[in-house]
Amino acid sequence: GDHAFEFCKSLKSIIIPNSVKFIGDCTFYGCESLESIIIPNSVNFIGKYAFAYCKSLKSIIIPNGVTSIEDAAFEGCFDIETVTIPNSVTSMGDYVFYYCENIMIHCNRNSYAEEYAKKNNLGGENMQELSWRIGGEQGEGIESSGDLWSKVLNSQGYYLYAFRAFSSRIKGGHTHYSLRIANEDVGTLNNKLDFLIAFDKDSLELSKNELHSN
Numbered sequence: 001g002d003h004a005f006e007f008c009k010s011l012k013s014i015i016i017p018n019s020v021k022f023i024g025d026c027t028f029y030g031c032e033s034l035e036s037i038i039i040p041n042s043v044n045f046i047g048k049y050a051f052a053y054c055k056s057l058k059s060i061i062i063p064n065g066v067t068s069i070e071d072a073a074f075e076g077c078f079d080i081e082t083v084t085i086p087n088s089v090t091s092m093g094d095y096v097f098y099y100c101e102n103i104m105i106h107c108n109r110n111s112y113a114e115e116y117a118k119k120n121n122l123g124g125e126n127m128q129e130l131s132w133r134i135g136g137e138q139g140e141g142i143e144s145s146g147d148l149w150s151k152v153l154n155s156q157g158y159y160l161y162a163f164r165a166f167s168s169r170i171k172g173g174h175t176h177y178s179l180r181i182a183n184e185d186v187g188t189l190n191n192k193l194d195f196l197i198a199f200d201k202d203s204l205e206l207s208k209n210e211l212h213s214n
Contacts, residue, residue, distance in 0.1 A: 016040055022044060051074050058080060059084075064157055082103070132194060133176055142175050159186055161187060174206065
């Protein structure tokens with residue numbers, strides 16, 4: 001509820017449970033040591049001054065369930081650098097990011113968040129497209145890691161195309177999980193990679209020529 005953790009200056013991280021439907025006014029106001037917070041998709045409303053003056057907060061992902069962010073919700077978060085805002089957000093109050101001078105808004109093209117960022121002269125960046133691959137030996141969690149990232153990105157409103165290459169052996173042998181992420185619907189993989197996470201030498205050797213030169 002409102003003011004629940006106000007001025008809890010020793011609070012460094014928190015995971016909000018799925019039972020929470022909204023973050024009330026001044027809930028984390030003045031939690032100056034707060035560095036990490038995970039908000040579930042169950043939350044649909046962030047109240048006034050909810051995270052104001054959380055001076056150690058550097059980034060935050062607004063989940064896909066939130067529709068409204070009220071006045072001054074992040075005012076005075078002096079060190080905040082990135083905020084990811086999904087398409088579900090259709091209302092933002094005044095001075096939401098007041099005194100957040102180094103902020104970069106990550107949002108989808110033609111979204112309400114993009115319009116808000118432009119109107120309030122905030123830094124904004126649209127992720128147009130990204131190709132990502134994780135590779136390693138089969139049976140070492142490659143598929144589960146890829147599935148996890150797919151779910152996280154999909155919950156933020158991105159379109160995905162995924163492909164898994166695998167060995168016929170139950171355990172061992174090379175496998176990789178490729179993911180194309182975009183603002184618009186995609187039906188194939190890209191022929192170039194932006195990121196490669198290689199857990200073995202084979203993954204690096206097989207994919208290094210597909211990496212962008214920059």
